[in-house]
Amino acid sequence: MAERSFAREVEDLKLGEGDIFRGEGILAITKALLQSGVSYVGGYQGSPISHLMDVLADAKDVMEDLGVHFETSASEAAAAAMLSASVMYPVRGAVTWKSTAGTNVASDALSNLSSGGVTGGALIIIGEDYGEGSSIMQERSHAYAMKSQMWLLNPRPNLPSIVQAVEEGFELSEASNTPVMLQVGIRSCHVHGQFEAKDNKRPNYTLKQALENPVRDVNRIVLPPASFLHEKEKLEKRWPAAVDFIKKRQLNEYFGPSEGDVGIILLGGMYNGVMRALQQLGLADVYGNSAVPLYVLNVAYPLVDDQMAEFCANKKAVLMVEEGAPEYIEQSLNTILRRRDIQTKVSGKDVLPMGGEYTPPVLVKGIKNFLETHQRVLLGNQPPLPDPTPVLNDPKVKALAEVVPPRPPGFCVGCPERPIFAAMKLVENELGQHHISGDIGCHLFSILPPFNIGSTTMGYGLGPAAASAFNVAADKRAISVMGDGGFWHNGLATSVGNAIFNKQDGVILVVDNYYSAATGGQDIPSSRALNPRRKTNNSIVNAVKGIGATWVRQIDRTYDVGKMRDTLREALTSKEPGPKIIVASSECMLNKQRRVKPQFAQAVKDGKRMVKERFGVDEDVCTGDHACIRLSGCPSLSVKYTDDPLKDDPVAAVDNNCVGCGNCGEVAEAAVLCPSFYRADIIHNPTGWDRFLARMRAAVIGWLQARRKAGRIVFAD
Numbered sequence: 001m002a003e004r005s006f007a008r009e010v011e012d013l014k015l016g017e018g019d020i021f022r023g024e025g026i027l028a029i030t031k032a033l034l035q036s037g038v039s040y041v042g043g044y045q046g047s048p049i050s051h052l053m054d055v056l057a058d059a060k061d062v063m064e065d066l067g068v069h070f071e072t073s074a075s076e077a078a079a080a081a082m083l084s085a086s087v088m089y090p091v092r093g094a095v096t097w098k099s100t101a102g103t104n105v106a107s108d109a110l111s112n113l114s115s116g117g118v119t120g121g122a123l124i125i126i127g128e129d130y131g132e133g134s135s136i137m138q139e140r141s142h143a144y145a146m147k148s149q150m151w152l153l154n155p156r157p158n159l160p161s162i163v164q165a166v167e168e169g170f171e172l173s174e175a176s177n178t179p180v181m182l183q184v185g186i187r188s189c190h191v192h193g194q195f196e197a198k199d200n201k202r203p204n205y206t207l208k209q210a211l212e213n214p215v216r217d218v219n220r221i222v223l224p225p226a227s228f229l230h231e232k233e234k235l236e237k238r239w240p241a242a243v244d245f246i247k248k249r250q251l252n253e254y255f256g257p258s259e260g261d262v263g264i265i266l267l268g269g270m271y272n273g274v275m276r277a278l279q280q281l282g283l284a285d286v287y288g289n290s291a292v293p294l295y296v297l298n299v300a301y302p303l304v305d306d307q308m309a310e311f312c313a314n315k316k317a318v319l320m321v322e323e324g325a326p327e328y329i330e331q332s333l334n335t336i337l338r339r340r341d342i343q344t345k346v347s348g349k350d351v352l353p354m355g356g357e358y359t360p361p362v363l364v365k366g367i368k369n370f371l372e373t374h375q376r377v378l379l380g381n382q383p384p385l386p387d388p389t390p391v392l393n394d395p396k397v398k399a400l401a402e403v404v405p406p407r408p409p410g411f412c413v414g415c416p417e418r419p420i421f422a423a424m425k426l427v428e429n430e431l432g433q434h435h436i437s438g439d440i441g442c443h444l445f446s447i448l449p450p451f452n453i454g455s456t457t458m459g460y461g462l463g464p465a466a467a468s469a470f471n472v473a474a475d476k477r478a479i480s481v482m483g484d485g486g487f488w489h490n491g492l493a494t495s496v497g498n499a500i501f502n503k504q505d506g507v508i509l510v511v512d513n514y515y516s517a518a519t520g521g522q523d524i525p526s527s528r529a530l531n532p533r534r535k536t537n538n539s540i541v542n543a544v545k546g547i548g549a550t551w552v553r554q555i556d557r558t559y560d561v562g563k564m565r566d567t568l569r570e571a572l573t574s575k576e577p578g579p580k581i582i583v584a585s586s587e588c589m590l591n592k593q594r595r596v597k598p599q600f601a602q603a604v605k606d607g608k609r610m611v612k613e614r615f616g617v618d619e620d621v622c623t624g625d626h627a628c629i630r631l632s633g634c635p636s637l638s639v640k641y642t643d644d645p646l647k648d649d650p651v652a653a654v655d656n657n658c659v660g661c662g663n664c665g666e667v668a669e670a671a672v673l674c675p676s677f678y679r680a681d682i683i684h685n686p687t688g689w690d691r692f693l694a695r696m697r698a699a700v701i702g703w704l705q706a707r708r709k710a711g712r713i714v715f716a717d
Helices: 007-012 025-035 050-058 060-066 076-082 101-116 142-148 159-176 186-190 207-212 226-249 268-280 305-312 328-339 360-374 395-403 418-431 442-447 484-501 540-546 561-573 589-605 663-670 688-710
Strands: 020-024 040-043 069-072 093-099 122-128 151-153 180-185 192-196 253-255 262-267 294-297 299-301 317-321 345-347 436-438 479-483 507-512 551-555 580-585 610-617 637-640 651-654 677-684
Touching: 007 020, 007 025, 007 050, 020 025, 025 050, 025 060, 025 159, 025 180, 025 186, 025 192, 040 050, 040 076, 050 060, 050 069, 060 069, 076 093, 076 101, 093 101, 101 122, 101 142, 101 226, 122 159, 122 186, 142 151, 142 299, 142 328, 151 159, 159 180, 159 192, 159 226, 180 186, 180 268, 186 268, 262 268, 262 305, 262 328, 262 360, 268 294, 268 360, 294 305, 305 328, 317 328, 317 360, 328 345, 345 360, 418 442, 418 561, 418 663, 436 442, 442 479, 479 484, 484 507, 484 540, 507 540, 507 561, 540 551, 540 580, 551 561, 561 580, 561 663, 589 610, 663 677
Parallel strands: 040 069, 040 093, 093 122, 122 180, 151 180, 262 294, 262 317, 317 345, 436 479, 479 507, 507 580, 551 580
Antiparallel strands: 020 192, 151 299, 253 294, 610 651, 610 677, 637 651
């Protein structure tokens, strides 16, 4: 079950010649693939390209009609290896993943792919997860294109440009026998717009034809002596062919006046931000007309040296706008100019930040500094720019920030991972702190308050591998945490298999929430849903036992905090050798609610008796020490003030976001905190018996309340 259904978007994929396609950039890429005659598509989901994978999964019927094969790859490496189909055969293939994390995983396959080259068009759509909205380390994918001699497209962030980049990316790949990377950032993926659609194309050469007519070209196999010739072929044949194609098709673009004393060279993905900055400086209008000459690199690599030199010649200075570090293109630009003895001043990271996202306020400041130095007349008598962050710099806001504590990101309401870490804190209280190795996934939120658990994170499925150095004799064991998505992505062999083979003595906790939850709720091999197009319900316990694990425990309800605590304690104190593996399973609450809420609402509408569990806190019993909150952190568990004159502190309270998971009460019981939590059943469409019981309970409670009130001591005024 993915995060959402894309049934409506799938209908847009059927649009034909002359129809207008409207939607997000990432959906336009999906349509462009089908218009390009792609034969196969694969990939691994992750921001900002998850939508592409989810739409393709929902569009299985559309693609089958066109003869296009699609599959969700086990990892980015599996997706990159899929492109080997285009090495020997003239079939077009595309894969996608989140970069740079995914590109790291796929790098071995990419190196081999780019070494031997391709016959058919091979397109790699990388979602560059960089900047303020990112969820990973801050790096650039540019280096991978440079080191492996793959071409890197970075189109302007509008739908026609993105679609054109997909279509011409396949042609560039075929013209130069080289895989092509298409880089789209977070903003490009989610920009909205429209373009004129074309008819979808069936592949000119199908995978069936390839299977039935095997081809073998030893010169494309990465094995000596052919591999020694690949580098020569890249430099002497493929690179010139790519540059020639880029020039003939005019993939890079020019805007603004043809002449000028200064100019700006920018990556295509930076176009919208640069134009907005120029507009604020009075040097461009809302229609994209610029008063400064612009050279837009829709192809970030390879550079077209002649075009770069021609643009810079006769200019006093140029500004190179490239986001992130190092300044690869700025360095190359300096080399290009100096070799031709062109003395144009090159500016870039001297006026723009070395790293970080180039938002419009950042670009405004950098471009203004550049112009003030090299062409002050363009700025005119413009008044000082307004503060781009007036709200944040307001003294009242700053004063508020000193008293309001920061709110760290955390688990969703009812998340089944929250009780796991509550249990871990309880065990920590008994046995002391342990080294805990984290992993990529939702469980990484445990490093933040209220749990403050975890020391390192090395990669998806690498949590236990990251703890392997601690396999030494000691009084404590290392604990490692890994999600079910990471387990199937990389963890089974690299982490669990490695631990078993090396007889590690640590504790491995696999958090099984039935989905690749952090990327949008896609099915994985251990998902418990019945997926007609996938083989699901493959047991993680059976998998680890199959490679030699002996100490394995399955917990099928993580909300049982007491059982979680006892199992963790047993794992940390057991005398049995080898890794101790705990598989803690409960369905991702976010996905469960998406599935259950519509079903529940429909059942109520149909008049069926439905019971909804809710939890609350008896404020008369609550002491106000908030230990329950410190061991839970659930967003639905809050505080409220009480009128009780004997209580100075606010009491705990459960708000209406509660999904009835019961974790708060389970934690209170396991930690022996207090009995103030209660469960209430809300009955929709009650039966006569339900109404009778409700009247009886109300009568008994009312009698007890009246009796209690009659016995109170009342002080007269």
